[in-house]
Amino acid sequence: MEESKDQINILLSDPEFVRWVKKPDRDLEIYWENWIAAHPDRLSEVKTAKEMILGIRFSHLEVGGGLKKDVLHRILAGERALMEDPSALRVEKAVSGKLKQKKFLWVHMDQWTKVAAILIFVVLFSLIAQWYAYAPAPLENETAPEIAMISKSTLFGEKLNFKLPDGTSVWLNSGSELRYPVTFDSVSRVVTLIGEGYFEIVEDSGRPFKVVSGDLTTIAIGTAFNINQFNEEKLCISLINGKVKVENNLTEENITLDPGQQLRYFPESGKSSIAKFSAEDIMAWKEGVLKFSNASFWEVVKSLERWYGVSITVSGRPGNSWLLTGDYKNQNLDLVLERMAYIEAFEYSIKQKKVYIKFQ
The missing domain is CATH 2.60.120.1440 (Jelly Rolls)
Known part of the structure; x- marks a missing residue:
């Protein structure tokens, strides 16, 4: 579990991974597809990290009519309380100069200016909240970009x-x-x-x-x-x-x-x-040399099929001592089989792309 979390943190802190998720380009798509192919056991961590990046969906705070009425009600109620209790004004006069000035300005604002100020604060608070509130979005419907x-x-x-x-x-x-x-x-x-x-x-x-x-x-x-x-x-x-x-x-x-x-x-x-x-x-194969070194019979059969593009059918059983060593450079199949048959004592025939080997 801790290893999985560490891998997710590594991916989230990788700027190339984040850029691939948010703004993919051809090079990034090719790299990360091959990275995933090379690390199939990390696929779940990749999906989780991708989900955490793509899944950030900010919640939207609606300022409804009820909130507006409540704000206006609180402002008017506060003003009435202030007018009915003159001692509140005396308390305000006792605060420091800067705070006193702010309170003085607030008290002397008209009603709708105060409402507008509070509504602006609510909207700003909503925008700030959007940077911190997120909800994961499902990845099931995502279509991974195709890499050529x-x-x-x-x-x-x-x-x-x-x-x-x-x-x-x-x-x-x-x-x-x-x-x-x-x-x-x-x-x-x-x-x-x-x-x-x-x-x-x-x-x-x-x-x-x-x-x-x-x-x-x-x-x-x-x-x-x-x-x-x-x-x-x-x-x-x-x-x-x-x-x-x-x-x-x-x-x-x-x-x-x-x-x-x-x-x-x-x-x-x-x-x-x-x-x-x-x-x-x-390097023998690269130079056109079919090379065997203590090869078993079935190793030889598979190599011949692959090298010459034929299918080989075997009847009888090769000797237990079969261990073939030899080099065959740019030689046709008939010549190779003739040399092998002389050493290992078997009969063979070639019909188009099919070879038949028979042991006595």
């Missing part, structure tokens, strides 16, 4: 290289997708990756670059790194050069990587580990 996003994706058998609005270069492996805004905002650059991608970040110390992939957010300023989440059991972030910080959006754990280090995150357990890696192995 771009989605780049690759089918199995395809790869794609393109640049982002800030000049950052991206390579997408087969069967991958990257979502990013048409323009980055003035605070940060946030993209969302599914699959595998390699990034060469254009340096901008004032706007960190963030890649959201599953439970993790990789934050960089100017660097190069590869993210692979093809394996549902393991997400790998490999730093080629520079430095990155990886945030776990679930546990809020932060890990900083140095060049040559790979973060391995296991979604099922939520645990992470850091290990060394071979840049040549990690």
Whole structure:
């Protein structure tokens, strides 16, 4: 509960958040949508803070006819009491000069001037009260501003290289997708990756670059790194050069990587580990090399399907000793399967986009 209150206070004290709520522009809308996407557990706090800002609705104090009559009645009653009790005038004469002068002026005002003065006071009091009285307004009927996003994706058998609005270069492996805004905002650059991608970040110390992939957010300023989440059991972030910080959006754990280090995150357990890696192995796909290192049979099958855009049907069972290591640079599927079949002893056939593998 205290953490939630702290987060709300942080949002309320953030001028960019307040400006987004009250006077949104395209850059702010893009930033906060991506911030919420990166912090889904903070959505309730964002709604509450937004409600507290947008929900300020000042109560209006009406000066009705009854109030006017009551004010006039009190003024006239006061004058009658003053005329009937001359001692009241003597008490007034005993006060200090400035206060005496004010009382003297008040007593000598005509009735309607006094009424007008009091009504002016009531109206001013109403206006002041409006700055302090507020009532939360419901958000259910609000329509969130739509943020223009771009989605780049690759089918199995395809790869794609393109640049982002800030000049950052991206390579997408087969069967991958990257979502990013048409323009980055003035605070940060946030993209969302599914699959595998390699990034060469254009340096901008004032706007960190963030890649959201599953439970993790990789934050960089100017660097190069590869993210692979093809394996549902393991997400790998490999730093080629520079430095990155990886945030776990679930546990809020932060890990900083140095060049040559790979973060391995296991979604099922939520645990992470850091290990060394071979840049040549990690970057092989980008250079058109299909590379295996002690890969199991089913790892090979999934890689072949993704790399060549085919579906593979298997009959029989591969040997328990299957651990494939090999490089296949810009080779067609038939040649790759021929080399594998020679080593692992299986038969295969290719019919258009379907492959049949048979073990004896």
